[in-house]
Amino acid sequence: MVRGERIIAISAAVREHVLRHYPWVDDSRISVIHRGVDPEIFPFGYVPDAQWLDEWNARHPDLRKKYVLTLPARLTRWKGQEDFIAIVAALRQRGVPVHGLLVGGAHPRKRHYEMELRAQIEARGLGGAVTLLGHRNDLREIMAVSSVVLSLSRDPEAFGRVSLEALSLGRPVVAYAHGGVGEQLAEILPEGGIAVGDQNKVVERLLTWYGTPPQVPASHSFTLERMLTATLGVYRDAALARRRG
Numbered sequence: 001m002v003r004g005e006r007i008i009a010i011s012a013a014v015r016e017h018v019l020r021h022y023p024w025v026d027d028s029r030i031s032v033i034h035r036g037v038d039p040e041i042f043p044f045g046y047v048p049d050a051q052w053l054d055e056w057n058a059r060h061p062d063l064r065k066k067y068v069l070t071l072p073a074r075l076t077r078w079k080g081q082e083d084f085i086a087i088v089a090a091l092r093q094r095g096v097p098v099h100g101l102l103v104g105g106a107h108p109r110k111r112h113y114e115m116e117l118r119a120q121i122e123a124r125g126l127g128g129a130v131t132l133l134g135h136r137n138d139l140r141e142i143m144a145v146s147s148v149v150l151s152l153s154r155d156p157e158a159f160g161r162v163s164l165e166a167l168s169l170g171r172p173v174v175a176y177a178h179g180g181v182g183e184q185l186a187e188i189l190p191e192g193g194i195a196v197g198d199q200n201k202v203v204e205r206l207l208t209w210y211g212t213p214p215q216v217p218a219s220h221s222f223t224l225e226r227m228l229t230a231t232l233g234v235y236r237d238a239a240l241a242r243r244r245g
Contacts, residue, residue: 006238008231010035010159011180031234034183035159036227041140042168044218048141056145060131063145066099067091067210070146072139072162073153075106075114075132080152080176082120083199087150089124090203096210098129103142105135144169148209151175154196160184170216174205188220 001007002022007030009015015030048056057064069088073079081102088100106114114132121130136142139162143149149166151157156179163173163181167188175181177193185193191214194201 005029005241006031006234008033008234011183013156013179013183014158031230033227033230033234034180034222035161035164036222036224037161037164037168038224039168042165044168044170044216046140046144046169048138048144052138052141053145056141063099066097067148067206068099068101068146069148069150069206070101070103070143071150071152072103072143072166073151074104075102075110075117077113078154079104080150080154081117083152083154083197083202084150085117085120085124085126085130087152087199087202087206088130089126090199091206091210092126092129094203094207096207098206100126100130101142101146102130102132103134103136103139140165140169143171146171147213148172148174148206150202151181152202153179153181155179157181164222167216167220168222170218172209172214172216174202174209184220184222187222188217189214 002018002025007018009018009030009032011034012032015032018025018030019027071081071084075081084100088098091098121127143166149171151160151163151173153176159180163175164184166173167184173189173192174194175185175192176196177185178196182193194205
């Protein structure tokens with residue numbers, strides 16, 4: 001991580017991690033270049049094609065009338081699925097017609113955790129209110145038809161690409177505001193950032209958004225083009241410094 005003449009950190013959180021754990025590294029060697037998304041692949045206001053929508057609606061007919069919350073993450077304990085289930089339960093108790101989608105598969109060694117989640121869903125009486133979709137290749141489409149996308153990782157993500165993809169599509173995101181995801185929200189949708197583990201605040205924010213959905217900006221700086229240009233700039237500067245040296 002720290003042996004290169006130049007170090008590219010994909011978020012300010014990664015830069016801070018390097019400086020904290022490798023204090024001998026000169027911070028002038030580190031360039032923060034956030035990862036970026038391609039707006040042609042994740043266009044603002046994207047609507048899935050008619051065939052996908054027909055198949056989705058046929059498989060999930062009740063979702064058209066629901067406040068659909070989606071948590072895209074592999075099934076592992078620190079990714080926040082248990083918080084998500086608790087949040088869905090709290091919203092239903094407040095009278096919100098919510099349905100939660102857990103999108104992500106489980107490693108064969110994590111099957112026991114999937115069974116724990118299913119047991120929690122049943123114990124809370126959410127059998128018809130939370131769906132485990134498993135691994136999907138159409139996450140873009142699922143996020144596009146969701147009311148809100150959530151990121152509830154208890155440990156900070158180095159960057160958190162999925163939350164940025166959702167924001168790029170124009171979908172609101174509520175997330176625990178740390179790591180790279182916190183940096184995205186600070187620029188694009190600050191009101192979506194919640195202190196880590198504060199489920200009550202997540203519920204309050206979603207209740208507010210249920211009545212008055214937030215406006216997600218149509219553009220932001222976290223683009224693929226900017227990332228590539230900045231990365232090439234680091235290599236160019238390193239090459240020039242080598243020639244001069």
